[in-house]
Amino acid sequence: MSASGLDVDGVTLTAGTRHLVRDVSLTARPGEVIGLVGPNGSGKSSLLRAVYRVLRPAAGSVRVDGADAWSLPPRTLARTLAAVVQEQAADLDLTVREVVAMGRTPHKRLLAGDTAEDAELVDAALTAVDAAALAGRPFDRLSGGERRRVLIARALAQRPSLLVLDEPTNHLDVRHQLGVLGVLRRLPVTVLVALHDLNLAAYYCDRLYVLRDGGVVASGPPGEVLTAGLLREVYGVSAEVAVHPRTGAPQVTFLPGAD
Numbered sequence: 001m002s003a004s005g006l007d008v009d010g011v012t013l014t015a016g017t018r019h020l021v022r023d024v025s026l027t028a029r030p031g032e033v034i035g036l037v038g039p040n041g042s043g044k045s046s047l048l049r050a051v052y053r054v055l056r057p058a059a060g061s062v063r064v065d066g067a068d069a070w071s072l073p074p075r076t077l078a079r080t081l082a083a084v085v086q087e088q089a090a091d092l093d094l095t096v097r098e099v100v101a102m103g104r105t106p107h108k109r110l111l112a113g114d115t116a117e118d119a120e121l122v123d124a125a126l127t128a129v130d131a132a133a134l135a136g137r138p139f140d141r142l143s144g145g146e147r148r149r150v151l152i153a154r155a156l157a158q159r160p161s162l163l164v165l166d167e168p169t170n171h172l173d174v175r176h177q178l179g180v181l182g183v184l185r186r187l188p189v190t191v192l193v194a195l196h197d198l199n200l201a202a203y204y205c206d207r208l209y210v211l212r213d214g215g216v217v218a219s220g221p222p223g224e225v226l227t228a229g230l231l232r233e234v235y236g237v238s239a240e241v242a243v244h245p246r247t248g249a250p251q252v253t254f255l256p257g258a259d
């Protein structure tokens with residue numbers, strides 16, 4: 001596995017006459033874990049869609065290792081980038097193992113079967129998300145959190161150098177939230193991840209970009225970005241931020257009713 005650099009430069013995204021994201025720039029150096037945070041509707045998913053090539057920028061560029069992501073052949077992009085998105089459809093009639101094995105497709109010739117290496121990578125991906133015991137189950141009968149973990153395993157089996165994830169911890173219980181983010185943290189790849197949980201973002205990300213109304217309002221290491229003032233300005237909530245004595249990460253405590 002290797003790590004890619006990502007450069008989002010001046011990206012504007014529109015739907016009809018509406019601006020979803022306006023003039024956003026973001027970089028991820030190889031191996032960094034970059035968190036996208038911000039309120040509902042601030043543009044996180046839209047920005048991720050421009051990176052994994054679903055929503056074409058009206059202006060600006062997305063470059064992966066210097067190459068325009070929107071000009072790369074789809075197969076080349078699929079070998080480089082894996083995405084775990086919110087609206088992933090259920091793949092009916094497939095077992096969990098078959099769903100994860102689909103992650104190997106970009107690396108294969110047409111109609112080629114699974115190699116021993118493919119099988120090993122699928123096993124490793126299932127184990128990484130604590131889903132080995134689900135391997136033989138029909139994918140469409142899994143719980144929301146189990147499905148999420150399996151789709152993350154599929155992205156891991158793809159062996160990308162850039163992983164883009166939209167709320168990967170959605171539906172996951174706390175042990176699996178920590179497990180999945182720990183796996184992402186340890187992978188020798190570049191990660192761009194939208195997260196709502198600011199404490200998880202603070203602990204697992206190297207740098208954060210904070211979006212509001214389709215624009216970046218702050219970026220930098222979590223300890224610099226996550227301040228009580230910013231949380232009030234961006235989310236309209238009262239909070240205290242302290243450095244946790246055990247983890248060394250910023251710890252946000254919300255103070256509802258403190259106004």
Ligand SMILES: Nc1ncnc2c1ncn2[C@@H]1O[C@H](COP(=O)(O)OP(=O)(O)OP(=O)(O)O)[C@@H](O)[C@H]1O
Nearest residue numbers: 015018019020038039040041042043044045046047
């Ligand atoms: N296809 C579309 N047509 C019109 N508006 C859209 C479209 N897609 C997104 N939007 C709007 O763009 C804004 C940004 O949406 P986006 O899904 O990127 O936000 P988000 O930060 O991911 O939100 P959440 O935290 O709720 O997932 C929202 O106001 C949304 O309603």
